[in-house]
Amino acid sequence: GNSVTQMEGPVTLSEEAFLTINCTYTATGYPSLFWYVQYPGEGLQLLLKATKADDKGSNKGFEATYRKETTSFHLEKGSVQVSDSAVYFCALSDPQGGSEKLVFGKGTKLTVNP
């Protein structure tokens, strides 16, 4: 079945540091890949997505590239801010399954200190 593995946190960085959160996936078909972010006290929000191999999703300075050869979708940001402190979830959906079901990784908590 489909599954997502992402690096365990928590991750603590200083402001302006470089961020990488690793995410790898297992899927039977050709999934779409997502990063969701959950700020304290709020619901999950879509951060970025990619629907096919070699696509790069980007938003708010975050980027992730869909790598089919390594089955990965690592999240990166060149310079984090305190406001980026949140929990980040990698997820996939398999359109061949005929629905929008999402399979999530366990989440990585990021804390950015001033």
Added chain:
Amino acid sequence: GAVVSQHPSRVICKSGTSVKIECRSLDFQATTMFWYRQFPKQSLMLMATSNEGSKATYEQGVEKDKFLINHASLTLSTLTVTSAHPEDSSFYICSAVYRVRLNEQFFGPGTRLTVL
């Protein structure tokens, strides 16, 4: 736009009672909503898919009779935890599919259920 609300945000109940959680899409119509359960430091687990006007589709291992789902309208889905037990204590999250935005899912803020 595309806001999803949940009510209540927190609920504490006694073992054996039933609890209803509401999920509403505030500014769009959602023919499909999903219910997830999240344990501490763990991933979101899909419990069921809720389709307006039809029976919910439950994931393997989820008890249909314990977790009753009703998608009464295009903007409201409810999850009722029947005869709740302490092991049902968890964080329940819903999402609604906004088809205009290429089937993007919008998530509610979640409901913390504590069963004493």
